[in-house]
Amino acid sequence: ELKVEQNPLFLSMxxxxxxxxYCNYSTTSDRLYWYRQDPGKSLESLFVLLxxxxxxxxxxxxxxxxxxxxxxTLHITAxxxxxxxxxxxxxxxxxxxxxxxxxxxxxxxxP
Amino acid sequence: xxxxxxxxxYLFRKEGQNVTLSCEQNLNHDAMYWYRQDPGQGLRLIxxxxxxxxxxxxxxAEGYSVSREKKESFPLTVTSxxxxxxxxxxxxxxIVIQHYEQYFGPGTRLxxx
Numbered sequence: 001e002l003k004v005e006q007n008p009l010f011l012s013m014x015x016x017x018x019x020x021x022y023c024n025y026s027t028t029s030d031r032l033y034w035y036r037q038d039p040g041k042s043l044e045s046l047f048v049l050l051x052x053x054x055x056x057x058x059x060x061x062x063x064x065x066x067x068x069x070x071x072x073t074l075h076i077t078a079x080x081x082x083x084x085x086x087x088x089x090x091x092x093x094x095x096x097x098x099x100x101x102x103x104x105x106x107x108x109x110x111p
Numbered sequence: 112x113x114x115x116x117x118x119x120x121y122l123f124r125k126e127g128q129n130v131t132l133s134c135e136q137n138l139n140h141d142a143m144y145w146y147r148q149d150p151g152q153g154l155r156l157i158x159x160x161x162x163x164x165x166x167x168x169x170x171x172a173e174g175y176s177v178s179r180e181k182k183e184s185f186p187l188t189v190t191s192x193x194x195x196x197x198x199x200x201x202x203x204x205x206i207v208i209q210h211y212e213q214y215f216g217p218g219t220r221l222x223x224x
Contacts, residue, residue, distance in 0.1 A: 033212055042201060043154075043215040088153065090213075097142045097161050097211045098169070103153045 002027045002093040006102035014110055016078050021105045023072040023089035030067045031092035033099065034074055036085045043088065047074075079109045114138065115216035117202050122221045124196075132187045132219045134202035143185035144203040144213060147171060154201065160185055161207060189221065196223045 003026040013019050023032070031050055035043040047056040049065035049072060056063050060083065062075045072089055086106045090099040115136045124130045134143065142161045146154040156169030160179040174193025179185055185204075189196045199220050203213040 031211070035215075042218045043203075045212060045214065048212050092211050097205060097207050098144070098156060098159055099211060099213060101154045106151075 002029075002091060002100045004089060004091050004100050004102040006087075006089060006105050008105060009103055010106050010108075012108045012110060013076075013079050015080055018078065019076050021074040021076070021087055021107075023074070023091075023102055025070050025072075025091045025100075027093060028067070028070075029091050029093055030065075032065050032072045033090045033092070034063050034072070035088045035090065037088065037104070038085050046087075076107075081109050081111060083107060084109045115202060115204055115214060117200075117216040117219050119219060120217065122219055124221070124223050126223055127191045128223075129191060130189050130196075130221065130223075132189065132200055132202075132221070134185045134187065134216060136183055136185075136202075136204045136214075136216075138204055138206075138214065139182070140204035140214070141182070141207045142205045142211070143179065144205075145169075145175070145177065145185070145187045146201045146203065148199045148201060157187065189223075196221060 005024045007022050034046040037043050047063040052067040054065045060077045065072045086104045088104045090101045118133045144159040145157040155171050157175050158177040160166035166179050176188045201218045202216040205211045205213045
């Protein structure tokens, strides 16, 4: 059974600081997705990582994938309040078209 | 505009009643999914369908039923057998070519009292 673990689950940081969210998964996969969820809202796709060494950047967020280590990171640079949200990683396992989601990391950026 | 619609946004029901949540997509996606999210929790897969007239149970299918009679529609029925149905329900779809990036609808918040 594929397991996806994120850490930390809760992250409170100051504006302007840098931090990294980690997503570990338990079985072989070379497809990983990051989503953002604002309170009370649906999920919004952020990044699609499709191969070992893939790196994607959008604004202050950068995601990377290391399939050998079964690890993806979401790096936040110079955080701003607008980045406050819950971030989920999801892994495309071997059982058809379903994704397995991590528990989510609730990020709060304080002024 | 292409997208996924879910209705209603909020739904209130009495215990013991079945209720059906609507999910429609005009993205021409093959696969559709239903997730449940409880407060402060992640997503749990209820059912998914990769093709019309076929669907598979997810991790928490008990007390739920689905149908997939049309490519664009994947309604979810929450039956009276579901012990704790109050939750946020999310529908998603994916194209199922090369990879399975899922696109999510706005969600339905179901409250059962």
